[in-house]
Amino acid sequence: MRIPRTIAIDGQSAAGKSTLGALLAAELGYLYFDTGVMYRALALAALRAGIDPDDEAALTALAHRLTIDVTAPTVTDGRQYTVLIDGEDVTWAIRDPDVERIVSRTARFPAVRREMIRQQQAIGRRGRVVMVGRDIGTVVMPDADLKIYLQASLTERARRRLAELRSRNIEMSLEQVAAALAERDALDAHVAQPADDAIILVNDGLTPAEEVAWVLQQFANGDQPLAQEINRCKSTP
Ligand SMILES: Nc1ncnc2c1ncn2[C@@H]1O[C@H](COP(=O)(O)OP(=O)(O)OP(=O)(O)O)[C@@H](O)[C@H]1O
Numbered sequence: 001m002r003i004p005r006t007i008a009i010d011g012q013s014a015a016g017k018s019t020l021g022a023l024l025a026a027e028l029g030y031l032y033f034d035t036g037v038m039y040r041a042l043a044l045a046a047l048r049a050g051i052d053p054d055d056e057a058a059l060t061a062l063a064h065r066l067t068i069d070v071t072a073p074t075v076t077d078g079r080q081y082t083v084l085i086d087g088e089d090v091t092w093a094i095r096d097p098d099v100e101r102i103v104s105r106t107a108r109f110p111a112v113r114r115e116m117i118r119q120q121q122a123i124g125r126r127g128r129v130v131m132v133g134r135d136i137g138t139v140v141m142p143d144a145d146l147k148i149y150l151q152a153s154l155t156e157r158a159r160r161r162l163a164e165l166r167s168r169n170i171e172m173s174l175e176q177v178a179a180a181l182a183e184r185d186a187l188d189a190h191v192a193q194p195a196d197d198a199i200i201l202v203n204d205g206l207t208p209a210e211e212v213a214w215v216l217q218q219f220a221n222g223d224q225p226l227a228q229e230i231n232r233c234k235s236t237p
């Protein structure tokens with residue numbers, strides 16, 4: 001297999017999808033796109049507008065009129081990208097606990113998903129993209145050249161999320177974080193299933209760098225050293 005032009009990474013919350021996706025995209029010179037950001041931005045906008053997280057019609061109308069931009073980082077504060085809602089920087093606000101609490105509810109409606117998926121597919125059609133989420137390999141990019149389904153144990157994911165929250169001065173116990181992730185897993189289960197042709201990567205005990213090396217090896221082509229293939233890929237528009 002040669003270097004894929006479209007890569008889908010799906011998996012549960014805090015499995016490490018965004019980390020792996022961003023590293024892979026940087027390695028290949030591809031666009032990195034985290035679709036969870038769009039659902040988080042919608043949930044934040046709904047909170048601010050006082051929209052009921054169970055009001056499908058209002059959420060769908062909001063999804064149609066909201067302008068969500070995801071750009072390269074505009075501030076050096078550890079962000080992987082900058083997220084704008086109607087021009088306002090909400091990169092960190094979309095990860096606040098209030099958004100965490102409702103995003104699975106607002107993301108579950110078919111009419112909301114249709115609009116989100118429409119926008120995501122437009123990005124996927126450009127190619128040279130690493131797209132991250134729950135349903136990328138099954139719905140958004142079912143023809144993706146490479147599909148990875150990332151898994152980690154609940155305990156490991158809770159440890160990772162706790163460290164992430166503490167780095168933002170948000171204090172929670174490991175038990176609270178694990179319970180919130182388990183609840184999120186249950187709510188997301190209807191969309192977060194691996195594609196039949198996805199490669200499953202369980203990353204407990206793996207560093208992000210080890211994950212990247214493993215993925216790159218999945219598409220190493222015997223007749224050319226991998227580094228040559230990656231350089232060719234970076235120079236190919
Ligand atoms: N292989 C790994 N080993 C240890 N920590 C990791 C690993 N991969 C990611 N992390 C850390 O775990 C946390 C969650 O990672 P990341 O945001 O990539 O997960 P995610 O699956 O995209 O989560 P979400 O779906 O909630 O956005 C981050 O703090 C990240 O630095």
Ligand SMILES: Nc1ccn([C@H]2C[C@H](O)[C@@H](COP(=O)(O)O)O2)c(=O)n1
Pocket residue numbers: 013014035036037039040103104107132133134135136184188191
């Ligand atoms: N393609 C996607 C991406 C995300 N979601 C949901 C799942 C979560 O509840 C929420 C936030 O995602 P995260 O940032 O944690 O990856 O959005 C989805 O339904 N489909």
